[in-house]
Amino acid sequence: MRTHKWHFWRPMSKCLAMVIVLTWITPITYAAEKPQGQGGFFHKVRVIDTMNIGIPNLGGLTFLPKTNQFEVMNTNPSDPSLSQFTDLLSVTMDEKLEGSVRIPVAKLDSVNTAYDEDFGGLLILEQSGQSLVLVPTGTDGKLQPSMLTRQNIQSWRLKKPKGMTVDHTGKQIFILDLSGPSIIKITPAGSKGLENASITTVDLRQLGILKPHGLAFDSATGHLHLFSQDNQTLYEIAQSGEIVATRNLSTFKLTNLKALVFAPSFDQTDNPQQTSLYLADSSRIIELSLYEPVVMAASTFSSVLYHTIDTSSLTPPSPDPCGIEYLPSSNTLLFCDSEVDEMTNLWANANLFETTLSGTIVRTSNIRSFTKEPTGIAYNPANGHMFISEDDGHRIFEVAPGKDGFFGTSDDTRSVFMTSYFGSNDPEGVAFDSSSNTLFIVDGVNEEVYLIKPGINGQFDGVPPYGDDLVTNFDTTILGVHDPEGIGFCPATGHLYISDTASRTVVAEVTVAGTLEQTIDISAASARKLSGIGFGPSSTDPASVAMYVTDRGVDNNVDPNENDGKIYELSIPTNNNAPTVSIIGPVNGASYMSGDAINFSGSASDTEDGNLSASMTWTSSIDGLIGNGSSFNVSNLTIGTHTITTTVSDSNGVSSSASVTVSVDPIPQISKFTPTDDAKVSSINPNKNYGSITTLEVRKSTYTLHSYLKFNVTGLSGTMKNAKIRVYSVASSRDGGSIYAVSNNYNGTSIPWLESGLTYNNAPSIIGEPLSTKTKVTIDSWVDYDVTAAITGNGEYSFALANISSQYTKYNSSEASLNLPELVIEME
CATH class of the missing domain: 2.60.120 (Jelly Rolls)
Structure with missing residues (x-):
């Protein structure tokens, strides 16, 4: 049997038996008064329920780049005689099981694992902290447990290891040791690998981090990330020992964190090099994006709440309304509910609801015969057809009503096409523009809007080879929308409107080409979870157009007895011109040393109000408000990369902003x-x-x-x-x-x-x-x-x-x- 040799960043062919000599030096500590990081950006991309893919007892995970798969650890082997083994289940990025492998390591602590390309396999720090295990990968990228080897690491003096990660670029190992607690950095000595390697430590007590858990390295920034259970905070730490940013993750209620892992984003429209942070906790894997895109500058309109329809009080009720559309032929609203059939106490054989504009039930129907997850709906007035999206099934139904003219009855006919064939695995809302015969689909995970046009045959039947539809797309993150769910097309403006479940207060108004026109502040609605968007006459003034937005409230997965759905009728912007604002200095991407005097200058004007430069306010993404007016100097910006934003509002409350990025570096x-x-x-x-x-x-x-x-x-x-x-x-x-x-x-x-x-x-x-x-x-x-x-x-x-x-x-x-x-x- 061929044995695997430990090569520690040296060519395997040249590596023979090796004695590892580690030189301990005085730990590097960092004073408590150093600047602490501000709240860092993050947004939830998706949550993988591992029970739905056959893993009820999630024990952690790691990522194998060659197979582009997660290795998920099973904490409860079915056979007690296998207690000396750990099962790793291979899970694809689109949440499918792809086999398993059993490795001879008992009581594996999943936070003490890391894949390393230089070692050529999976590194496992055994529970005792006295040995390091290597499970190599073959040419196909899959683990080969039969070639497992162990290396004695007693000289590392680990006491309570609770996290391990690897910096591939700098060729360093980082270990979280709770005995300090501290982060231990092991740096090979040049070409000698770990022979004569140096060990330095970052004392986490000096940073106020007392109960850390898990460790992950972000190759894009060179920073380390660890989680603190007691305050539900994710810390981003520079290798120099300074806190770069903190992120409050209390919204996810993490109670049993098993692993922190950086892996490629599941968003198929992202740069392949862009990574997300995956957190394994209990029976779920949470994907977070820490990448903050540059958002288009735009004005903001404050919407007025006209009317609220309490769908939870309808008979029958709709606890989770989602897609919504206006039917001009009957002057009514049509909306669907994707969760009501899961709630036995509320289910009344209805998941498609038609009401008057003020919210009186006209009729209901049940479309479970072809979809149990109706998510978005859009109406084509040219032929009377309805489009219904199904996010779980990655498909779009086109429904034609029968002679009775109603949707959801037995004489309907329908066709279907798959969105996954053009990369959309989470189709949420849909909208339709009859003037251009274009169907719009918003994808929550990809953070993308897809534009679908029928091909020569004139039918919506999917992309080749299944049909001849033409598909283009644009990104929503540059619009400031990070978790899009609803989308609506307004014929009166010719624009699209996109809701964001990550925000309870903002709807983005964009052109059909994806340019941000303005944002609409709907905080007057006090929404809980924005969903679908539709447009129709106002219930109070039929001559004006209103925006109808659904609110799903509390998810039934959180509270199975919830019943709090609503529809808000809101005003949309008039033709008031937004002010224009520009930054003269500093230039985008400028770099300064700590203590440098930085001049901030700009100008703002408005068609109706004239020169507004004196009203400009300036903020930093790290330091908050830094000044007002058209010009001023600041010399005390915190070390780090700042997004500087200046904002101005006109007399009608419409605001505009502009941003640049500047960096402030420490004095050497x-x-x-x-x-x-x-x-x-x-x-x-x-x-x-x-x-x-x-x-x-x-x-x-x-x-x-x-x-x-x-x-x-x-x-x-x-x-x-x-x-x-x-x-x-x-x-x-x-x-x-x-x-x-x-x-x-x-x-x-x-x-x-x-x-x-x-x-x-x-x-x-x-x-x-x-x-x-x-x-x-x-x-x-x-x-x-x-x-x-x-x-x-x-x-x-x-x-x-x-x-x-x-x-x-x-x-x-x-x-x-x-x-x-x-x-x-x-x-x-």
Whole structure:
């Protein structure tokens, strides 16, 4: 049987038996007064109910990129004799089981697993924290438990590991240890992998995080994410130890978090490189997007509530109204309910309701014969047909009423086409524009609006090869809509209107091409969960057009006895012109150092009100309100990336805004150290000490000259950016030599070397690869050697200068009168 070799970021063919030596250094801690992160952006993409896919006891998950599948852990093996094993069930991104694999690891803690491409498989930190397991993957990307290997990691000194993740780009392992609590970063030492790896820690107590759970690394930002059970907060932490952002996840009521994993977004219209954060808890997997898109600037209209229809009080009731449409032939509203059939105490054989504009029941019908999940409806006045979406089935029905002229009766005829064939797996609302014969479908997960036009045959029958429909689409996230559910087309304006279940107060008005016209504030309705949108005459003024919005209220999955559905009749915008606003400075993408004075300037005007520049308000996504007016300076912005938004409103309450992004970077901390000891050594006089002379010299010819420098590094904090040794050349040479990291002790001893006692015979050995090399140097110039790889924090470091040519190179030593050698370290 072939065995798998641990290669720790080294080519497998070159890796043999390995002894891992870990060097512990003083933990890096961070003062409590450092700026704490503000509320970070997130929105729920979807929730996967694992019970619906045959996994009632979710034990966690990890992601395998080669198969593009999750490996979901089963916590309750059916056979007690298998207690020494853990079953991993493969689940596709579209929530289907695709087989399973059994690995010989008992009581696996799912938060202590991570996939790593460099290791070539799944890493598992066993419960004791004393060994690391590798389950390799084959060429097909699937796990191969028969080739499992274990590595002793007692030297890591883990006590209570409760999270593990891997940075593929920086080739580092991060482990959450509750004994601090702290985050432990294991960094390989260059080409030697984990041999002589360094370990640094971030003390979470200094950040006020006392009960963390789970750990995930976001390769897009280089930040770590961990969850705190006690305050239901997701923390985003920079590797330097600062809190970048916090996210309150209390709305999800996470009680038994099993895993945090970054994996590709399920939104099939996203950039393939864009990832989401997946949280495994109890019997559900929650996908969160942390990516905040740049939203189109637009004005805001404050809508007036005309009337409310309490659908929960209808007979029979509708607890969860969703799609809604106006029927001009009968001057009535038609809406569907996708959940009422699941509520036995309310089900009365009706899930399609027709009412007057004021809310009196006209008739009801049952369309469960072809769909149990009617989600959106749209009416085509040209032929009298109704389109009904079904999100669970990924399809659209086109229903033609029979001779009775009513929908949902036995003489209806219908056709159907699949939306999944063009990438829409969550069709929610639908709308129809008869003037262009276009059907609009809004997809909640993809955050997309799809425009469907029939092909040559004139029928809505799906995309080729099933039909000849033509499909285009546009994104809703740039409209500020992150969880679209309802969509309506208003013939009076020629625009689309999209509701967002992530917001209770905003409807986006957009052109049919996807350009944001304005947002409509419907906070007057006090809605709980926005759903469908339709347009028709107002119930109070038939000459004016009103927007009808359904509200599903509390979901029946949360409260099986809920009955709180409503329909709101709301005003839509008039022809008042919105103000225009622009930002003159700073320019988008500008970067500043902490403490810099930043000038904010802009202008605003309105057709009706004139110059509004003095009324501009400016806010930061991190610091909140930062100023007012057309121009001002700010020098105390918090370190981080800010979205700066300026907003102005006209006398009618219509507002407009503009935004730019600026970054504020910390001031680099530069520390300089002169040698505590430096001296040259010569093979001509191997026992002679040259520690008192004013030069350092290197040569390799009939005799050898080496030079040594020792530095005592203190006072460092933060993250290493770079380190270099600077020496001043007092002679020109075609070979400046190379610099090596060497021992702090005399050769073969544990006695620290001193410049007053160093000789060629007792000098530390020069072995391994050089840290950096210089070729030609000129007289009276500074020469910099990069030694970043050798500096891991505070401590004592020794270096040797040598070359392999007969060229003679000479630099000032610390005994010179000026231009002394120095070690320059930049931290951030």
